[in-house]
Amino acid sequence: MIKILLVEDDLSLSNSVYDFLENFADVVQVFDGAEGLYEAEMNIYDIILLDLMLPEKNGFEVLTELRGKGIKTPVLIMTAKESLDDKMHGFDVGADDYLTKPFYLDELKARIQALLKRSGKLEDTALLKYGELVANTSNNHVTVDGQPVEILGKEFDLLVYFLQNRNVILPKEQIFDRIWGFDSDTTVTVVEVYMSKLRKKLKNTEFAENLATLRNVGYILR
Incomplete structure (x- = not known):
């Protein structure tokens, strides 16, 4: 089973996302950037779902530090920040995909599967x-x-x-x-x-x- 780190401070969204992801993945959920960074460094995940507007450290800071430490885990940013500048900055600091809120859960799953296939962590079949x-x-x-x-x-x-x-x-x-x-x-x-x-x-x-x-x-x- 794939292992996902969910770093999301929006409780109303994170709970529904967490419940949805649990249907096909082992999910660890944290609620601030500092804890998310710690989890990503200390444990091995197949993909990280990262919000940008987080307490302690924002998502850009978390991602910049992860890539600076050589952690190459695929990162999917999911955020309400939808400007082109934010999207470009996200990719510049190492994001693999960028999904703006609100989004359909099925689209989130499709993007996760696409990233996992690209990284070789998910076979085309089960x-x-x-x-x-x-x-x-x-x-x-x-x-x-x-x-x-x-x-x-x-x-x-x-x-x-x-x-x-x-x-x-x-x-x-x-x-x-x-x-x-x-x-x-x-x-x-x-x-x-x-x-x-x-x-x-x-x-x-x-x-x-x-x-x-x-x-x-x-x-x-x-």
Whole structure:
């Protein structure tokens, strides 16, 4: 499931957006720019939805600092500021898209999907395939050679994360932040536990054979 950071101070709008996004994404919601910046730095998100008129730090400031720190997460600005100068400034400081209020929720979803496809975080369908393995992100169903395999919860999230990041070195700390979250009560060693579970459930598959451990670094699915 995709992970979205929603940084929005307009409670009447943010609540309806949050409820809508929860139908297809894991959503973390914050209400001021400083907290939004902290969340974006400390956790890994697939996309950030950013209002401009925020307390503590405005959206332009948040985005400028994010890009200055090398954080490349796609950012969709959604704001009542509709002037051409505001739009141009938003793109100048690193926005990937700009949506003015009021907007239709279906349009918001379409723009999110377009950005995720562009960044490689969303397949054209819900099916992620690797050899004989197929993971369906619409119903969290996994099959191997057409036979169902019970992979649920964090195990499924972990599987999808590797399938979406093939040939990319994933450090243990990054996996932990992405799957469990920076504020989790557990420790990074839980990654090794779940990796072992996943390998056992998928033994003798191409996935297990090509999932390599990089000592003192992390893992890579080749």
